Amino acid sequence: MKSLTEDQAKRYHDEGFLFPFRAFSPEAAARYRADVERTCGETAQPAAARTGTVSYRVKPYLLFTWAADLVRDPAILDAVEDLIGPDIMVFHTTMWWKTKGSPNRVPWHQDGTYFGLAPFEHVTAWVALSPSNTRTGCVRVVPGSHLAGQIPHADVRDSTLMLSRGQTVNASVDGSRAVPMVLSPGEFSLHHTMAIHASDPNTGDDDRIGIGISYIPTRVRHVGPTRMSATLVRGRDTHGHFDLEPRPAADLHPDAVAAHRDSDARFWEASRSIPEMAGIH
Numbered sequence: 201m202k203s204l205t206e207d208q209a210k211r212y213h214d215e216g217f218l219f220p221f222r223a224f225s226p227e228a229a230a231r232y233r234a235d236v237e238r239t240c241g242e243t244a245q246p247a248a249a250r251t252g253t254v255s256y257r258v259k260p261y262l263l264f265t266w267a268a269d270l271v272r273d274p275a276i277l278d279a280v281e282d283l284i285g286p287d288i289m290v291f292h293t294t295m296w297w298k299t300k301g302s303p304n305r306v307p308w309h310q311d312g313t314y315f316g317l318a319p320f321e322h323v324t325a326w327v328a329l330s331p332s333n334t335r336t337g338c339v340r341v342v343p344g345s346h347l348a349g350q351i352p353h354a355d356v357r358d359s360t361l362m363l364s365r366g367q368t369v370n371a372s373v374d375g376s377r378a379v380p381m382v383l384s385p386g387e388f389s390l391h392h393t394m395a396i397h398a399s400d401p402n403t404g405d406d407d408r409i410g411i412g413i414s415y416i417p418t419r420v421r422h423v424g425p426t427r428m429s430a431t432l433v434r435g436r437d438t439h440g441h442f443d444l445e446p447r448p449a450a451d452l453h454p455d456a457v458a459a460h461r462d463s464d465a466r467f468w469e470a471s472r473s474i475p476e477m478a479g480i481h
């Protein structure tokens with residue numbers, strides 16, 4: 201084991217989540233936050249449109265060196281390795297930016313519903329770049345919910361829901377059992393792709409900014425006919441289920457922009473066969 205104890209790994213397998221772990225210092229978190237605000241804020245949207253991407257918030261690790269470093273953070277990878285083994289890819293990231301005072305929230309859902317991946321071994325590392333607590337609307341997870349497997353979801357129309365189609369578990373969820381994963385800047389949590397989780401509006405006095413990094417072992421494959429791409433961040437890929445994505449040589453390097461466009465095009469192609477993917481966070 202590289203960073204978790206046997207007991208922590210067992211708890212992850214029994215309960216479907218673990219927290220808190222420190223990835224980097226609060227100072228480093230503040231630098232990453234500034235990077236996110238500079239490159240992924242509303243003011244960056246016109247630049248994103250000029251490079252032909254819907255948003256720099258989608259897979260920023262293909263475009264920006266700060267994000268490429270973040271998804272390769274050794275402390276995060278050590279913990280992930282203890283759960284899924286040494287050959288690790290990043291399939292996706294989601295920027296979870298909940299502005300202070302906004303009514304936005306995330307409904308009960310299971311990530312694995314939208315990723316088109318099998319088997320269900322994907323681990324999300326949710327990395328806090330600002331305080332994430334019960335006031336700012338941290339992620340809450342129902343312990344053991346991942347053991348029930350895939351539960352049907354329904355689209356719910358509600359503009360405050362932060363999932364693109366408001367995808368919500370179509371079953372009653374006992375939210376009173378949910379555990380709030382409270383994190384300070386620079387800390388991360390881990391949750392299983394079948395864990396039922398949600399988050400409440402931000403009633404705190406700061407934006408809640410976090411990045412959900414979707415890590416998969418290289419043995420996981422995409423279930424549809426499209427050849428997808430992913431980024432190898434540790435170990436070796438002996439399975440060849442994905443085309444390997446390049447690390448950006450510099451922010452918005454032309455090769456990086458081309459790789460990002462290519463990855464995005466494959467994603468939309470894949471979502472034609474697996475419509476749930478169009479609802480990926």
Ligand SMILES: O=C(O)CCC(=O)C(=O)O
Nearest residue numbers: 296306311326339399412
């Ligand atoms: O950040 C949130 O509020 C929700 C996070 C989430 O759903 C995820 O990381 O899968």
